[in-house]
Amino acid sequence: NSGSTLLRDYANGFRIGAATNTMHYNNQNYVNAMKSFNYMVAENACKLSGIQQQKGVYNFNDCDNHYKKAKELGMDFRGHCLIWHAYQPSWFQNADANTLKNAIVDHITKVLQHYDGKIDAWDVVNEAIDDSSNGNGWKMRNSFLYQKVPNFIDLAFQTARKVAPNVKLFYNDYNTEGVYAKTESVYQFIQDMIKRNIPIDGVGIQYHVAVNQQPSYQKINDLIGRYCKLGLEVHITELDVKCDNVCNSGNVEQQQATVFTNALKACLNNSCCTGYLVWGIGDNDSWLGGDKKGLLFNSQYKPKSQYTAVLNVLKEY
Numbered sequence: 001n002s003g004s005t006l007l008r009d010y011a012n013g014f015r016i017g018a019a020t021n022t023m024h025y026n027n028q029n030y031v032n033a034m035k036s037f038n039y040m041v042a043e044n045a046c047k048l049s050g051i052q053q054q055k056g057v058y059n060f061n062d063c064d065n066h067y068k069k070a071k072e073l074g075m076d077f078r079g080h081c082l083i084w085h086a087y088q089p090s091w092f093q094n095a096d097a098n099t100l101k102n103a104i105v106d107h108i109t110k111v112l113q114h115y116d117g118k119i120d121a122w123d124v125v126n127e128a129i130d131d132s133s134n135g136n137g138w139k140m141r142n143s144f145l146y147q148k149v150p151n152f153i154d155l156a157f158q159t160a161r162k163v164a165p166n167v168k169l170f171y172n173d174y175n176t177e178g179v180y181a182k183t184e185s186v187y188q189f190i191q192d193m194i195k196r197n198i199p200i201d202g203v204g205i206q207y208h209v210a211v212n213q214q215p216s217y218q219k220i221n222d223l224i225g226r227y228c229k230l231g232l233e234v235h236i237t238e239l240d241v242k243c244d245n246v247c248n249s250g251n252v253e254q255q256q257a258t259v260f261t262n263a264l265k266a267c268l269n270n271s272c273c274t275g276y277l278v279w280g281i282g283d284n285d286s287w288l289g290g291d292k293k294g295l296l297f298n299s300q301y302k303p304k305s306q307y308t309a310v311l312n313v314l315k316e317y
């Protein structure tokens, strides 16, 4: 494979992935770019909003279609996400406490059963710690989930473990890569979960950063190392690097490339860091908007300097 330019050909068992969206699968350039990776996550389809838009009516079609595409392309598939406060169907948001508690258990049960033996890692809870957490303990996000079912995180992880004992259970959050104080709060929160024997196997560091607000290699390397010491796995789950402020600077791609490679090198340097995923394929498809140029491929699905930089790190590894 010495002539290959596919990331997956140099991954050596390491999971290098991207978030994808079936709405683009009819674009052959998109699909060709997808083939660079060996790991996939659905950007939206496997969320509660994708599977259970109506209470009790489980529609796995779109999530299944992502999964099938992953298999067709020889990729592993990551589960994102079971319980989240944002963008939820109104029935879920407006449910009374008891209904919500039962819905959390029912959703986790049905989804994990449906993908039993197919998806070996899931984000069980997404973004439950408040952004203002200052590193001195943590503050729970004051969401409808927390207000109505204060122990929803414990409940979610305990349910998931019971239903799917072999699935790796992740907590996933943003602003946790070392730039903001919330990083430390989430670390303490995870540490506390372990102390309380809540079944958790991994932490997803989302890593949505700006080119001028990102951790140094040393910082992210230390942080991942500390999670490893807790006995956890780490995935970098949603990496993108927006060009904020310097979008028109001549060397912006080089600056962005450094952010992508620092994260990758830190992950590869820690054996418990077992996955690295970017949040989308081409710049235009990104939730950031195409002008933020946050991804590895441009809007025509041509690899950018960031892609080559990531490829070169994998080649050396």
Ligand code: G3I
Residues within 6 Å of the ligand: 043, 044, 047, 087, 126, 174, 206, 238, 287
């Ligand atoms: O597909 C429909 C389209 O038919 C409809 O006309 C249109 C009108 O709003 O909406 C389209 O769906 C949108 C979907 O993205 C597809 O692009 C939803 O409204 C929109 O809410 C949804 O946003 C997603 C968001 O999560 C909420 O689920 C983003 O794509 C997705 O990138 C974003 O991902 C999150 C992670 O899950 C968690 N971490 C942060 C990350 C970025 O916000």
